[in-house]
Amino acid sequence: MGHQLYGxxxxxxxxxxxxxxxxxxxxxxxxSICIGCKACEVACKEWNGVPDxxxxxxxxxxxxxxxxxxxxxxxxxxxxxxxxxGVRWLMESDVCKHCTHAACLDVCPTGxxxxxxxxxxxxxxxxxxxxxxxxxxxxxxxIDRRTGDAGTKNVGIAQKCTLCYDRLQDGMTPAxxxxxxxxxxxxxxxxxxxxxxxxxxxxLHDTGVEQAQLYxxxxxxxxxxxxxxxxxxxxxxVYGLPPDPVVTTRDLPAMWKQAGLAALTLFAGVVASFLGxxx
Amino acid sequence: xxxxxxxVPNAEFRSYYGxxxxxxxxxxxxxxxxxxxxxxxxxxxxxxxxADLTGRPALRRVSRLGALGAITASFAVLVHxxxxxxxxxxxxxxxxxxxxxxxxxxxxxxxxxxxxxAGAAEMRGLxxxxxxxxxxxxxxxxxxxxxxxxxxxxxxxxxxxxxTATPSWHExxxxxxxVFAGSAASAAGGLGMLAAPVAEAGPARRMAxxxxxxxxxxxxxxxxxxxxxxxxxxxGRAGTLMRARKTVVAVGLAxxxxxxxxxxxxxxxxAALLAGSALGRFAIFEAGQQSARDxxxxxxxQRERLISPAGSADRPAR
Numbered sequence: 254m255g256h257q258l259y260g261x262x263x264x265x266x267x268x269x270x271x272x273x274x275x276x277x278x279x280x281x282x283x284x285s286i287c288i289g290c291k292a293c294e295v296a297c298k299e300w301n302g303v304p305d306x307x308x309x310x311x312x313x314x315x316x317x318x319x320x321x322x323x324x325x326x327x328x329x330x331x332x333x334x335x336x337x338x339g340v341r342w343l344m345e346s347d348v349c350k351h352c353t354h355a356a357c358l359d360v361c362p363t364g365x366x367x368x369x370x371x372x373x374x375x376x377x378x379x380x381x382x383x384x385x386x387x388x389x390x391x392x393x394x395x396i397d398r399r400t401g402d403a404g405t406k407n408v409g410i411a412q413k414c415t416l417c418y419d420r421l422q423d424g425m426t427p428a429x430x431x432x433x434x435x436x437x438x439x440x441x442x443x444x445x446x447x448x449x450x451x452x453x454x455x456x457l458h459d460t461g462v463e464q465a466q467l468y469x470x471x472x473x474x475x476x477x478x479x480x481x482x483x484x485x486x487x488x489x490x491v492y493g494l495p496p497d498p499v500v501t502t503r504d505l506p507a508m509w510k511q512a513g514l515a516a517l518t519l520f521a522g523v524v525a526s527f528l529g530x531x532x
Numbered sequence: 533x534x535x536x537x538x539x540v541p542n543a544e545f546r547s548y549y550g551x552x553x554x555x556x557x558x559x560x561x562x563x564x565x566x567x568x569x570x571x572x573x574x575x576x577x578x579x580x581x582x583a584d585l586t587g588r589p590a591l592r593r594v595s596r597l598g599a600l601g602a603i604t605a606s607f608a609v610l611v612h613x614x615x616x617x618x619x620x621x622x623x624x625x626x627x628x629x630x631x632x633x634x635x636x637x638x639x640x641x642x643x644x645x646x647x648x649x650a651g652a653a654e655m656r657g658l659x660x661x662x663x664x665x666x667x668x669x670x671x672x673x674x675x676x677x678x679x680x681x682x683x684x685x686x687x688x689x690x691x692x693x694x695x696t697a698t699p700s701w702h703e704x705x706x707x708x709x710x711v712f713a714g715s716a717a718s719a720a721g722g723l724g725m726l727a728a729p730v731a732e733a734g735p736a737r738r739m740a741x742x743x744x745x746x747x748x749x750x751x752x753x754x755x756x757x758x759x760x761x762x763x764x765x766x767x768g769r770a771g772t773l774m775r776a777r778k779t780v781v782a783v784g785l786a787x788x789x790x791x792x793x794x795x796x797x798x799x800x801x802x803a804a805l806l807a808g809s810a811l812g813r814f815a816i817f818e819a820g821q822q823s824a825r826d827x828x829x830x831x832x833x834q835r836e837r838l839i840s841p842a843g844s845a846d847r848p849a850r
Contacts, residue, residue: 321552362623362626363622385559386631389557393553408615410615410616423595492548495554501702512709515713
């Protein structure tokens with residue numbers, strides 16, 4: 254029963270209490286073949302009914318949505334840089350990592366965020382009361398509270414990628430992966446995706462692309478491995494990803510201990526205030 | 533200032549257009565206000581119980597009413613802070629030890645009615661006889677029970693902030709509960725000094741003084757061990773709030789020695805310590821928000837950790 258806060262966890266859905274868990278599903282986003290078409294962003298919005306995220310010109314290459322957020326569940330990053338051998342243009346479709354140890358889920362006080370039978374992490378829109386705690390808890394800055402007019406769908410509550418939970422339940426592929434024209438976004442069983450990612454990395458290294466690296470594939474990392482992993486062509490922070498994220502709840506037992514000690518100290522201090530004087 | 537500069541190496545790092553990596557909490561002034569009010573409520577409940585047991589009726593009355601007022605206002609700001617205030621009660625559909633907010637809601641749900649009962653008993657003169665007698669009889673048990681829960685009400689809020697990816701909150705998790713405990717003691721003691729007669733306020737003075745000294749000591753330890761994450765405490769709004777607090781607390785400390793003789797000095801000291809506690813809460817809140825908005829505080833320590841896994845970014849073991 255003991256829910257694990259940190260470290261490798263081979264059966265995340267069973268850890269959450271599922272008795273008939275399905276194989277864990279996830280994404281492998283291979284940025285080396287992303288062409289920056291944003292079909293994933295559009296398909297996600299269409300399928301999930303996600304409101305617009307502003308019609309802005311941000312002046313950051315072709316990126317005008319900026320970052321993942323309450324109304325941006327897929328976000329294509331564009332990085333242009335001039336080097337010795339011409340211009341380098343990196344593109345990467347970012348998404349919720351569906352962490353093995355998901356801080357957003359663990360800190361949620363209403364139980365709105367839950368672990369599905371597919372091992373993914375989903376917000377229940379009808380339960381979330383918009384406390385906002387999941388927002389600073391996420392080590393990747395993915396989830397956010399939706400803002401907008403009173404009429405905006407799900408305004409005031411936490412929103413993020415569901416890995417198309419509704420489509421998964423019908424045996425379908427999530428909308429972004431379905432729409433991706435180059436198969437930069439691959440969907441499948443996590444175990445299968447991990448071996449595909451390792452094979453792709455080996456191929457790239459063999460052909461001289463030595464800067465290629467995997468991100469989020471390692472069950473030994475700070476979040477117990479992500480459900481959405483990436484093949485990157487530069488360091489994670491260049492794409493706006495944290496280089497070594499650690500789930501904050503790893504330290505929660507130590508935090509409760511400190512709070513307990515401080516509470517006892519306070520109590521003792523007040524008692525001493527009554528004993529320690531004449532007046 | 534220059535000494536602190538040298539302690540932190542010049543941070544070279546890469547980012548995506550300088551945009552934040554983690555998101556700042558979508559919280560506004562309600563949350564630091566609640567941190568302060570929760571401290572006043574919890575500290576006052578313990579002080580009020582002590583005053584009750586040691587026969588200080590005026591201090592008891594002030595503290596119980598203070599706890600009642602502060603906890604009522606706490607609930608109001610916590611509900612108002614929600615994206616969907618009408619769904620506040622969804623907080624009570626689960627109890628999750630992994631969620632400091634869930635733990636906190638259950639603590640408040642226990643503490644609120646107890647502190648409320650003890651506070652209401654102080655106003656029982658307004659009620660008809662049988663009801664007033666009932667309240668009077670339940671005041672001491674309720675007040676003592678509230679005092680038993682109160683220290684947890686005061687310190688869980690430190691875990692609430694620390695259990696996030698916000699660099700300056702998370703990295704402070706060892707010391708933050710002690711900072712908050714000290715802040716609550718100085719605020720509740722300050723309220724006692726401000727509103728109770730000098731003759732009865734001795735414990736309030738000692739509690740306020742001990743609290744503010746403990747708060748400053750814990751905070752010093754915190755900022756000296758935070759590394760890069762200590763920087764936001766010196767800059768921007770957080771820096772301004774920290775400096776304002778320093779001044780206000782200095783006034784409070786200067787007036788405290790006179791507070792055992794002069795009613796006016798006691799009021800000045802009490803008000804200053806209350807204000808100092810509030811400013812400290814806002815400063816810590818803002819420092820965290822600033823650390824989340826600048827990718828430096830997320831990327832640099834993580835990058836250092838990857839370069840030397842054993843440690844430069846890890847804090848020294850104590």
